[in-house]
Amino acid sequence: GTCRDGLHGKPARAIRLRASPSLGATAEPLEIEWHDRRLGAQRQNVSAAVGDVVLRRADTLWAYQLAVVVDDAAQGITHVVRGEDLADNTPRQIHLQHVLGLPTPAYLHTPLVLGDDGEKLSKQNGATPVVTDPPLPALRAAGHALEIDVPGEDVPSWLACAAALWRARWPDRRPP
Secondary structure: OOOOOOEOOOOOOEEEEOOOOOOOOOOOOOOOEEEEEEEEEEEEEEEHHHHOOEEEEOOOEEOHHHHHHHHHHHOOOOOOEEEEOOOHHHHHHHHHHHOOOOOOEEEEOOOEEEEEOOOOOOOOOOOOOOOOOOOOHHHHHHHHHHHOOOOOOOHHHHHHHHHHHHHHOOOOOOOO
């Protein structure tokens, strides 16, 4: 709420959704509980952790959180799989889904794959793309990075072994 009413005597330029369980003016704390298919039960006090949810930024662009929620709903997305560094975005997105009357997908946040320097491998950090042709070595390398080292002579058999390992590790959770 720091910038809710503007800064340094200037009016607010961003459009925000108050982090509150009701749309009224009262500032009740917003607690979001959700289940991640890998991380298990999750909880965040959105009011304390991030504050109001920006819908339209001060530069007039629509904010990522709103765009992804609307885009996922428009595409009928039922399952979201992404890196665990993005897990803290999920409660804001669930709040927006509830306010907009949109469905909430199932979420699974994967471990991050880190380089030798400890930084996550990503385009932002200059990581080289994964060579996916042929696909089996790429699957094996990705599986190794995610601690899913399984045999398989072709893609279907590797996927079957990976799913079996997943079920053995997390019997109450479906494979991604």
